[in-house]
Amino acid sequence: MNWDDLRVFLAVARTESLSGAGRQLKIDPATVGRRIARLEEGLGVTLFAKSPQGYELTRDGGRLLAHAEAAEQAVSLGAEDVSGEGDEGLKGVIRIGAPDGCANYVLPRVVARIAQQHPQLEVQIIAHPRLFNLSKREVDLAVSVSAPTSGRFLVQRITDYHLSLAAMRWYLRQHAPIETPGGLKGHKMVGYVPDLIFDKELDYIEEIGLGRVDFSSNSVSVQLNMIRAGLGLGVIHDFCLPFVPGLQRVLPETIRLKRAFWLVRHADDRKVERLSRFSELLVQIMREEVAGLESGE
Known part of the structure; x- marks a missing residue:
């Protein structure tokens, strides 16, 4: 198993289709399919179940996802280290708004893992059964159950x-x-x-x-x-x-x-490195935690 195969696996897991992964990686969908087949053959397991909705991770696929995302994070941190970025951990206060189900049962586990890596970071979780106003800076970023259709926002699908x-x-x-x-x-x-x-x-x-x-x-x-x-x-x-x-x-x-969770940030925060780094960690770990909790692990 090599990093290139894991990149393809991650793209299919995130887009839930060969064509979507192909567009993301700029390779032919047929090539994506062959790479996934090769990875499954090498591991001796089925990673995806094909359905009318697309490619859905199997239990074995969900188990691999956590390791693949950890490898992705390691590659990212390695590149940051070589380039001289990320020498210091995240610091200061970051406030997250989220619907109370996510805020109660998912985010504490996510934040605990982030805090282990960044002990000087202070995170505030605002659980509220309503939409947050990012323009008024009620929160630094919000987890939402639907993607906004208007406004100046950075929107990223976190996980189903x-x-x-x-x-x-x-x-x-x-x-x-x-x-x-x-x-x-x-x-x-x-x-x-x-x-x-x-x-x-x-x-x-x-x-x-x-x-x-x-x-x-x-x-x-x-x-x-x-x-x-x-x-x-x-x-x-x-x-x-x-x-x-x-x-x-x-x-x-x-x-x-x-359903899906979406991460929403104000567009003006695009160049705020601290929020960008935190957002990357939040998305990665939320995917792992939701998958783990749903599988009962």
Whole structure:
């Protein structure tokens, strides 16, 4: 396995297509396909599952992703070291805004890893169920569930994540088995307060066709605790599942949503090296942490 093959692997993982990776690397998509096949043959595993949505990482692919991104970071840091850049660690205060699910269950793990590398850095995580105003400098950068369509922003896709319908095992044992969507009739649903949904990407209950919420909150953490208390079923981020023993997916083959996290910065910060370096670390480690939490590792 060599670095060139890992670069191709990373491009396919990030674009989820051979053509997208080809455009990114400026090589023919057929060549990308051959390189991936060669890498899979050499490792003796399947790295991608092809679906109508594109190329999705398998479990083995997800495991390789963390190592490939670590190698990418090492190459980047090596180049920085040789060029005389990056001699000092990141310092000062950086404020991140994020929806509370991400802020509670993902970002603390991400920041802990960054802090190990940069002990003089102070990070503030602002968890808020709304959009942040970067123009007013409420935060230095924001993690968003949708990409802004207007304004002067630097926007980068961080990673995809998934959500599933879930309930406590003890709750499910007290009711008839749910084998089809029709079996959800009669169960209470937990979700967002309808008129406080600040982004259409959060309207999960409507998307899966249930159309009603019996117990609601504008906070993911509160919703999770409602489900933990046995108030009913709800749509939960897969990366939250490891934090609640006994929480079980319901109809996982039928109901599973896919979303993405986006990193948004003000365009004027393009030349701020400290924020750029921090953003690179944030994106890399968030990808690893979300993948690890979703796989249960």
